Amino acid sequence: MRKNGRHTLKFMCGCELGEDGCTGGYMKFGYNGGDFTSYDLKRRCGQSLEPWLPLPAVWAGHVDWGEMAIPYYTGRMTDWIVSEDDPSGFGYAIWIMSLITIFSAVTEFLCDCVYNTTMNRIHTRLQGQVFSSVLRQEIAFFHTNRTGDITSRVTADTEAASEALSEKLSLLMWYGARGAFLYILMLRLSLRLAICTAVGLPLILLVPKFSGKLHQSLAQRVQESLARANEVAVETFQAMPTVRSFANEEGAARSYAARLQDTYHLNQKEAAAYALSTWTTSLSGLALKVGILYYGGRLVTAGAISSGDLVTFVLYEMQFTTAVEVLLSVYPSVQKAVGSSEKIFEYMDRMPQITPSGTLEPSSLCGHVQVCDVWFSYPGRDDAPVLKGITLELRPxxxxxxxxxxxxxKSALVGLLERFYEPQRGRILLDGRDLRDYEHHYLHRQVALVSQKPVLFARSLHDNIAYGLGPQNRKEVEAAACRANAHGFIARLNHGYDTDVGEMGSQVSGGQRQGVAIARALIRDPCVLILDDATSSLDTESQLRVEEEVYEGARAGRSVLLIAHRLSAVERANCILVLEDGIVQEQGTHQELLAQRGAYWRLFQAQEQNGNNGANTGCREECGGP
Incomplete structure (x- = not known):
């Protein structure tokens, strides 16, 4: 069963008709220094095709058998007309043809129903696999690949590949089976005419092959151009407030139009290449038909075959040539799908460039974090280390x-603690065990991060606070919101916790987003809490409430890493680390660091000076002074 399904896909992806030229080889495409072949398409789809695809394939064979009986009985009727034998033979042929036609129609209906169901399953499964493959990549992958490119691969390219499967594979199965059956009947009817057909077959196989290569390369360029256009659209929509504030709507529209213009020109070239491929296929098929008619007429004249046999063979040969032409006409579309699927398979086969998470899930965790002589540089920038042998501890x-x-x-260190990246040297330990030893979901329930610009999802406030935890009752969500001082503004909304925050949290203010994000972290009751300038947009009252929650949580045994630009927010910290140029320059309490009159003292003085200047400026404006 699997062999039959894979054979069909092999034909679809160009094994018989591909780059290797009817040798049974596989087309190769490179990525990341490696190769993948048309076999990958078979492997991906074969998992979804089983076990249903062989069923419509068998039914397609029955349909083909029924339709191929019509030329046979047409030939018998021709012999009856020529010889004027017993008239009952004519009626018998008509009766048999009618029964076979009804049987063929019913079987075709059943075949279409099962096939369409199977193809819908393939599309859903393929798109889900691509999306899941992207999700498991490391964070650096999303920094080095544009959002528009990734979106295009998951949506447009997957859609193109699935369309080729759902529409073109149907034709390939149908006409592939028909062509095989027809040629067997042609061999039985006239060996010489069948051999003549086989000799002329390379004419309609090889000629379109060269135009197919051009079409495939253009199809891939079209997909890349679409990805670039999508990138402009996604970037513009995500930064719409910035676009509006600089009144650059026309500039963004021009940029998008320019990308679309490039796509338009490539589409024109692709359409011309497709037309060329179709024209060469039709022309070569017509030449073969004319040759068969000429040679068959001579065989009838010589008495080698009857007139009815020639009629039957010509009908068979016309259907056979049509089958081959259809196979070759869908071949460029399949080539386009192969070009589109190149990036899909790159994503599906790509292994994350980070050590897989472990399986450690202890029943209790203290939250003692040790950063031991860690060196780190961002991917692709190995010559510019961001962290240079830093060592620090977060104590419960x-x-x-x-x-x-x-x-x-500072942000690089946060990324390492969250396992967004891995250090090039050194280790990060949690309760004496390497972070890599912990199970992924367990680790991120125990280590919670709130960033300066948190992201909310287009769903309710309740779902945003409970994000990643599954169903949570309203009391737990409200308790977390109260601790983050977010319950007040949520309760004043018309729909309360059921209010949809809009895409990226656009329906709430920056401070409200931070409050919801803090609640999202606190509901996990983590043993390690990381606040990366997470209160910068909060009002004074909310800041004080959150700070109290932070210090109360610490007193209860939680490890807290507090990153802030305003030094007034860290004065109560048990230990303050001063990070400069990737090195911990100083550490101690607020008073100890001020007494040292070093880097921390200079930062403190600079902020004090800026604060005084701001106060003086406000006084001058209020008093009307110069």
């Missing part, structure tokens, strides 16, 4: 603050 029951100028490496 303590708040550890991390301060420093922009670009010092």
């Amino acid at each position: 029951g303590e708040v550890t603050a991390l301060v420093g100028p922009s670009g010092a490496g």
Whole structure:
């Protein structure tokens, strides 16, 4: 069963008609220094095709058998007309042809029903597999690949590949089976005419092959151009407030139109290549038909075959040539799908460039984090380390603050603690075990992050707070919101916790987004809480409430890493680390660091000076002074 399904896909992807030229080889495509072949398409689809695809394939054979009986009885009627034998033979042929036609129609209906169901399953499964493959990639993958490219692969390219399967595979199955049956009957009817057909067959196989190559390359360029256009659209929509604030709507429209214009020109070339391929296929098929008619007429004249046999053979040969022409006409579309699927298979086969998570799930966790001599540089920038041998600890029951100028490496450290990246050297331990030893879901329930610009999803506030935890009752969600001082504004909304926040949380303010994000972290009751400038947009009252929650959680045994640009937010921390140029320059309490009059003291003085200047400016404006 599987062999039959795979054979059909093999033919579809160009094994017989592909780059290797009827040798049974596979087309190869490169990615990441490696190759994948048309066999990958068979392998991906074969998992979805089983066990239903052989059933419509068998029924298709019955339909073909029924339709091929009509030329046979047409030939018998021709012999009856020529010889004027017993008239009962004519009526018998008509009766048999009618029964076979009804049987063929019923079987075709059943075949279509099962086939369409199977193809819908393939599309759903393939798109789901591509999306899941993208989700398991490391964070660096999303930084090095444009969002528009990824979206295009998951949607447009997958749709193109599925369309080729659902529509073109049907034709390939149907006409592939028909062509095989027809040629067997042609061999039985006239060996010489069948051999003549086989000799002329390379004419209609090889000629369109060369135009198919051009079409495939253009199809891949069209998909790449569409991805670039999608990138502009996604980027513009995500940054719409910025576009509006700079009044650049026309500029964004021009940029998108320019990408679409490139796609239009490539589509024109692709259409011309497709027309060329179709024309060469039809022309070569016509030449073969004319040759068969000429040679068959000579055989009838010589008495080698009867007139009825020639009529039957010509009808068989016309159907056979049509089958081959259909196979070759859908071949460029399949080539397009193969070109589109190149990036799909790259995503599906790509292994994340990060060590897989372990299986460790202890029943209890203290939250003692140790960063041991860690060196780190972002992917593709190995010559520019962001962290240079830093060593620090997050102790249970303590708040550890991390301060420093922009670009010092604070966000890089957060990424390592969340296992977004892995250090090139050094280790990060949680309760004495490497972070890589912990199971993925368990680790991220125990280590919670709230970033400066948190992302909310287009769903209710309740679902955003409970995100990643499955169903949570309303009391648990409300309790977390109260601890984050977000319950007040949520309760004032018309739909309360059922309010949809819009795409990326666009229906709530920046401070409200931060409050919801803090509640999303607190509902997990993590043993390690990381706040990456997470209160910068909160009002004063909310900041104080959140700070109290942070320090109360620390006193209860939680490890807290507090990253802030405003030094006033870290004055109460048990330990403050000053990070500069990827190195921990100083550490101690607020008073100890001020007494050292080092890097922390300079940051503190600069903020004090800026605060005084702001206050003086406000006074001058209020008093009307110069």
